[in-house]
Amino acid sequence: MVTRSRPISSEFLFLKTITLFVFWVLFSASFEWVHLGLGLIFSFAVAWLNSGHSPFVPRFRLWLRIFLYIPWLFYEIIRSSLHLSKLILHPALPIDPHLISVESKLHHHAAVVLLGNSITLTPGTITAEVDRNNLIVHAIDKVSGADIVSKQIELKIADIFKDEKPDL
Amino acid sequence: MNILAIIFMSAGLFFLVVAAIGVVRLPDVFSRSHAVSLTDSLGAFLMLIGVAFHEGLDTNTLKILVVLVLLYILNPVIAHATIRAALRSGLKPWKKENL
Incomplete structure (x- = not known):
């Protein structure tokens, strides 16, 4: 017997079913009635089984900001990938691994995860x-570590979460 | 289309090879996992973009996109779990002075 902590909200169930169904159609790429019907049944079943987990809180502003943060992060990934490749291919292997302890000023669980x-x-x-x-961060050399010490990622994330309610 | 696929796959291959060299050359589990994260964050990414160009635009491209999103969410989790386990089990990170 499934016990539920909170009653199922019907709009939440509806949104989840529709989302899952859209993915079903995109992945199966088949528009036969049998497949569509099966998809609808399974989408509803999965949505219903998962409906006890979390309340639906639409935070579009937050998601938009996270979405805009991704290109910047990607630029950082490419920059430090090239730096790390240079280190690895360098004949002398000039690495200097060290642990850095950082205290962030973030006040959200999600922000710390990010x-x-x-x-x-x-x-x-x-x-x-x-x-x-x-946070305790392991950095492979002083240049990689400098990005952590200078807290540029943290400042970006603090900016994303500046309008959210603190929960940490 | 095919030229783009070749360019992206070659770039991906470069990073995968560098990561493999790194795993062999670097001294301990902490620094080796840096090399492994190079595979995940750029090697596999460029490889999958190359595959997407090769496949052309259809539902397979979408599946590759989903794989990419999952890769970027799951890889940091795995790397973090490995490193945390190593640190908690009392392994000391390799230091320059120990040479």
Whole structure:
């Protein structure tokens, strides 16, 4: 027997079903009635089984800002990838691995997750430990580490979340 | 279309080879995982873009896009989990002075 923590909201169920169904149609690329019908049944079943998880909070402004942040992050990824490639191919292997402890000024769980993921996604730096908003970062050399110390990623993320309600 | 595919795949291949060299050359698990993250964030990305160009624009392109999004969400999680496990098990990161 499935126990539910909160009642199912019908618009949430509807939105989830529609989203899943759109993906079904896109992936199956078949418009036969049997396939569409099966897709609708399964989309509804999955949406219904998952409806107890989280309330639907539309935060389009936040998602738009995160979306606009991605190109910048991508530029950073390419920049540090080239730097790391240079390090690896250098005959003398001039690396200097060290751990950096950073205390961020972010006040959202999601913001800290985004910061940790961005740091790890950028080659040359990896988030090793997260405790509330203290991060321990492993950097492969001083140049990669300088990006963490200068906090440019954190400032970008703080800007994304500036209008959200703090929850940390 | 095919020329673009070749360009992207070659670029991807370059980063994959560099990452493989890095895994062999670098001294410990921490710095090696940096090389591995090079594979994920640029090598696989360029490779998949190349495949998308090769396939042309159809539903397969969309599937590749979904793979890309999942790759970018899941890879940092795996890298972080590995490094955290290494650190918590008491492994000391390799230092320059130890030479």
